[in-house]
Amino acid sequence: MKRLDISRLDVSSLLRYDACVRCGECTITCPTGGEAQDVELVTPRGKILRLREFIRMQYGIKARLFGPKVIADNDLRELSERAYECTICGQCKAVCPVGLDTIAMWENMREFLVANGLGPLPAHEPLVKSIENYDNPWMQPRTQRSRWSKRLGKEVSVGDSVNEAHDVLYFVGCTAAYDPNIRAMAEKTARVLAHAAVDFGTLGNDEGCCGSTMMRTGLSESAKGLVLGNIEKFERASPSVIVTSCAGCYKTLKQDYPKYGKLPAPVVHIAELVGDLIDSGKVSPSARVDKTVSFHDPCHLGRHVGLYAAPRRILESIPGVRLVEMDRNRENARCCGAGGGVKTAFPKLADDISGMRVADAEQVGCEVLTTSCPFCYQSLKSAIASRRSGLEMVDLMELLWRSLQVPR
Ligand code: SF4
Ligand code: SF4
Incomplete structure (x- = not known):
């Protein structure tokens, strides 16, 4: 076996591997290692210690004096498999007393695995091929990307x-654009924006995948073409703000795109934009929605970017809504289980985790579970169905829209 190539491990991650004090705080709330499986190698600490051991075996002082030790292929494959069981939810980062940026570590670990031919997993390949061939992970034709907007009818334009100047550029994202079960998210977003008389447009069929799937599976190099293509279209559109309704697109455009190039406008999530519209009186929820509601913080919105207040601000503005927090909320919110390519490669594990999140909501007695991410929405909705739970899963914009439809 050839020596491990550690050139893709960035220096800050290497330092973080050595900074881990093995306290195990991160193993308690890790959804994949701690709660769903109880396998040490899946826990943050387990992965850190194993990779550190491998690096020492081949690059440590003993390796330099006596030659590198061979690492068994099975051990490498096991590390890879376990590393891809992580949803990159960031819960370990939130609890680590040393303050290790584990999100950066896991993403970099996957880049390292890819560089060594150990990632992504075979189960991820159809997604990756689809993005390369169709600009979306769902094997859908480019010409159908804007079909969701046909459902809006004449009242919303x-x-x-691409061809006209608009103040706001709505970046729809692949899942809301293509998945028939999620299209309502894009539709209600457009309806709310139109209701507030916001001058907005989209890139239509020219919008490309944001690249999140590639980046989260360790293929950040391969995502470069997609990212630069989107940035070029953003520049041509020249909006004053770019808005997303998908938490994954939001994190990617806001935190990852600046590593590839400069964006022509700030990126905001729809919850922030609508929160401002409520504050300025341009959106005034008035119809009662008499429901007890809990908000599930998507990891990409919450722990990754720190956006917690805006969705709650919207819920508090809806007459009749009683907002109840789940025990684990904001930076301690339990992950839905779908992120980091886990839903694709380990569907049973993802379902176990989303089932636990639905149980969290049931425990506080809410009637409606809401969120602001298509992946969280999808996985929680399917967990509600498989548990035969009485909960109703509703996207945040859809819930708001119910309160904006005042009979005239
Ligand atoms: S909480 Fe931080 S320091 Fe403690 S074991 Fe986990 S990664 Fe290491
Ligand atoms: S990011 Fe989430 S799933 Fe991954 S190791 Fe940390 S706590 Fe576990």
């Missing part, structure tokens, strides 16, 4: 930001 979605501007064409």
Whole structure:
């Protein structure tokens, strides 16, 4: 076996591997290692110690004096498999007393695995091929990307930001654009924006995948073309703000795109934009929605970017809504189980985790579970169905829209 190539491990991650004090705080709330499986190698600490051991075996002082030790292929494959069982939810980062940026570590660990031919997993390949061939992970034709907007009818016009100037560019994202079960998220977002008379447009069929799936599975190099293509279209559209309704697109455009190039406008999530519209009186929820509601913080919105207040601000503005927090909320919110490619490669594990999240909501007695991410929505909705739970899963914009439809 050839020596491990550690050139893809960035220096800050290497330092973080050595900074781990093995306290195990991160193993308690890790959804994949601690709660769902109880396998040490899946826990943050387990992965850190194993990779550190491998690096020492081949690059440590003994390796330099006596030659590198061979690492068994099975051990490498096991590390890879376990590393991809992580949802990259960031819970370990939130609890680590040393303050290790484990999100950066796991993403970098996957880049390292890819560089050594150990990732992504075979189960991820159809997604990756689909993005390469169709610009979306769902094997759907490019010409169908804007089909969701046909459901809006004549009363809502979605501007064409490719050919016209619009103040706001709505980046729809692949899942809301293509998945028939999630299209309502894009539709209600457009309806709310139109209701507030926001001048907005989309890139229509020219929008490309944001690249999140590639980045989260360790293929950040391969995502470069997608990212630069989107940035070029953003520049041509020249909006004053770019808005997303998907938490994954939001994190990717906001935190990852600046590593590839400069964006022409700030990126905001729809919850932030609508929160501002409520504050300025341009959106005034008035119809009662008499429901007890809990908000599930998507990891990409919460722990990754720190956006907690805006969705709650919207819920508090809806007459009749009683907001109840789950025991684990904000930076301690339990992950839905779908992120980091886990739903694709380990569907049973993802379902176990989403089932635990639905149980969290049931425990506080809410009637409606809401969120602001298509992946969380999808996985929680399917967990509600498989548990035969009485909960109703509703996207945040859809819930708001119910309160904006005042009979005239
Ligand atoms: S909480 Fe931080 S320091 Fe403690 S074992 Fe986990 S990664 Fe290491
Ligand atoms: S990011 Fe989440 S799933 Fe991954 S190791 Fe940390 S706590 Fe576990």
